[in-house]
Amino acid sequence: MRQRTIAEPYKIKMVEPIRMTTRAERERAIEEAGYNTFLLRSDDVYIDLLTDSGTTAMSDRQWSAMMLGDEAYAGSRSFYRMEAAMREIYGFQHLVPTHQGRAAEHITSQIRIKPGQFVPMNMYFTTTRAHAERAGGVFFNCIVDEANDPWSDFPWKGNIDLAKLQALVDEHGADSIAYLSLAPCVNMAGGQPFSMANIREVSAWAKQYGLAIIFDATRAVENAYFIQQREEGYANRTVKAILREMMGYGEGCTVSSKKDNLVNIGGFLATNDDAFFRKAKEMVVIFEGMPTYGGLAGRDMEALAQGMVEMVEDDYIASRVRQVEYLGNKLIKAGIPIVRPIGGHGVFLDAKGFLAHLPQDEFPAQSLAAALFVDSGVRAMERGIVSAGRDHRTGEHHRPALELVRLTIPRRVYTNLHMDVVAESCQELWETRSAIHGLRMVYEPESLRFFQARFEPLVPVLHG
Numbered sequence: 001m002r003q004r005t006i007a008e009p010y011k012i013k014m015v016e017p018i019r020m021t022t023r024a025e026r027e028r029a030i031e032e033a034g035y036n037t038f039l040l041r042s043d044d045v046y047i048d049l050l051t052d053s054g055t056t057a058m059s060d061r062q063w064s065a066m067m068l069g070d071e072a073y074a075g076s077r078s079f080y081r082m083e084a085a086m087r088e089i090y091g092f093q094h095l096v097p098t099h100q101g102r103a104a105e106h107i108t109s110q111i112r113i114k115p116g117q118f119v120p121m122n123m124y125f126t127t128t129r130a131h132a133e134r135a136g137g138v139f140f141n142c143i144v145d146e147a148n149d150p151w152s153d154f155p156w157k158g159n160i161d162l163a164k165l166q167a168l169v170d171e172h173g174a175d176s177i178a179y180l181s182l183a184p185c186v187n188m189a190g191g192q193p194f195s196m197a198n199i200r201e202v203s204a205w206a207k208q209y210g211l212a213i214i215f216d217a218t219r220a221v222e223n224a225y226f227i228q229q230r231e232e233g234y235a236n237r238t239v240k241a242i243l244r245e246m247m248g249y250g251e252g253c254t255v256s257s258k259k260d261n262l263v264n265i266g267g268f269l270a271t272n273d274d275a276f277f278r279k280a281k282e283m284v285v286i287f288e289g290m291p292t293y294g295g296l297a298g299r300d301m302e303a304l305a306q307g308m309v310e311m312v313e314d315d316y317i318a319s320r321v322r323q324v325e326y327l328g329n330k331l332i333k334a335g336i337p338i339v340r341p342i343g344g345h346g347v348f349l350d351a352k353g354f355l356a357h358l359p360q361d362e363f364p365a366q367s368l369a370a371a372l373f374v375d376s377g378v379r380a381m382e383r384g385i386v387s388a389g390r391d392h393r394t395g396e397h398h399r400p401a402l403e404l405v406r407l408t409i410p411r412r413v414y415t416n417l418h419m420d421v422v423a424e425s426c427q428e429l430w431e432t433r434s435a436i437h438g439l440r441m442v443y444e445p446e447s448l449r450f451f452q453a454r455f456e457p458l459v460p461v462l463h464g
């Protein structure tokens with residue numbers, strides 16, 4: 001039978017105009033931005049693939065739910081709607097809303113980590129790790145080795161390596177561990193999932209030692225979709241049922257609602273542990289607001305509740321991940337080096353393979369992201385030596401194995417024609433790659449330098 005196209009499960013009711021600029025305008029814009037895509041004005045960007053965080057298009061149902069927001073200071077009806085949706089979809093008993101994900105991480109870390117305790121994570125996310133460390137925790141990476149190899153086709157690069165956890169317990173004892181902080185669809189590994197079999201095994205292991213799993217469930221729905229597609233025994237289960245099973249192995253979770261939950265701002269903490277919930281409510285009033293709004297407006301909680309319902313619709317999540325794969329497969333077909341397998345939220349160009357003529361100290365990923373913007377107005381993000389920062393003791397750059405440019409796909413925002421434009425631009429650059437020059441850093445902030453660092457090309461630019 002002929003392979004049939006499956007279109008997006010929605011039609012477009014409202015549009016936001018975007019403008020293609022001229023090459024001369026883009027050359028000026030990137031020069032003014034110090035060759036750093038974070039410093040561009042979004043008005044100068046044609047297709048914005050900087051991040052999938054908070055960049056979602058909401059549905060007509062979410063927008064209309066916002067009009068029903070109850071802005072009461074305490075006991076808001078919108079809170080109870082969000083709580084009911086969370087209970088139904090994630091399956092936890094208690095909900096504490098927060099203004100975004102890192103606030104839930106802050107509260108969780110402060111309550112559950114004693115100074116000096118290890119916090120095992122499958123790779124790390126910047127804010128999750130920073131909050132664990134601020135609470136005195138010691139980051140311990142328990143992800144499988146395949147996660148560090150961009151060429152490995154292993155389908156479960158987000159898996160936890162139990163042998164690494166066992167070795168930690170054998171050496172330091174289970175009391176040295178605060179909890180297991182496990183993330184589905186690991187962002188920093190390229191949006192790579194763990195398998196249900198792996199989580200089941202880790203959960204059984206953790207029980208023996210009385211250790212809790214707290215998920216960073218920010219991208220749990222995308223992970224649930226990969227389980228449905230790839231793992232034996234799950235092909236006929238709904239993403240909604242798979243998500244419930246996954247969350248069932250945790251004692252709680254923190255979530256940035258700016259990803260899976262299909263809203264532009266928000267987050268929450270959820271748990272089945274009464275004592276943790278009580279302490280979290282005490283802390284949330286100090287840092288965020290009353291426990292029935294936690295830094296969100298009533299209308300935000302309404303949009304979030306509706307977003308949770310929509311995110312687990314099988315057609316929606318399939319179309320979201322398939323769009324990422326659509327772009328990735330076009331690049332693979334063109335022979336362009338990208339991280340495999342294609343992840344859940346973006347496509348990662350391997351800048352070392354792309355610009356093999358540039359040494360890492362000339363910032364190949366930063367150069368490639370700047371060149372992509374100049375070619376087509378597509379904004380991507382550097383994830384390489386600039387993002388990795390310096391070793392505080394030696395003053396040397398960290399030189400990460402992965403030197404990547406991340407093309408992150410916002411949810412429900414762009415069509416596949418936009419993806420074609422991105423793919424054509426990448427192909428153009430691939431064919432003319434020897435003309436892409438390196439950069440030198442002319443301004444370097446002390447921490448999180450990638451946000452604000454400024455660069456100059458190693459050869460002078462000629463304005464046309």
Ligand SMILES: *Cc1c(COP(=O)(O)O)cnc(C)c1O
Pocket residue numbers: 053100101102103125127128183187216218219255256257258259266267
């Ligand atoms: C975005 C993100 C966070 C932080 O959430 P914010 O809403 O940006 O504060 C935490 N963990 C993961 C995996 C994320 O992607």
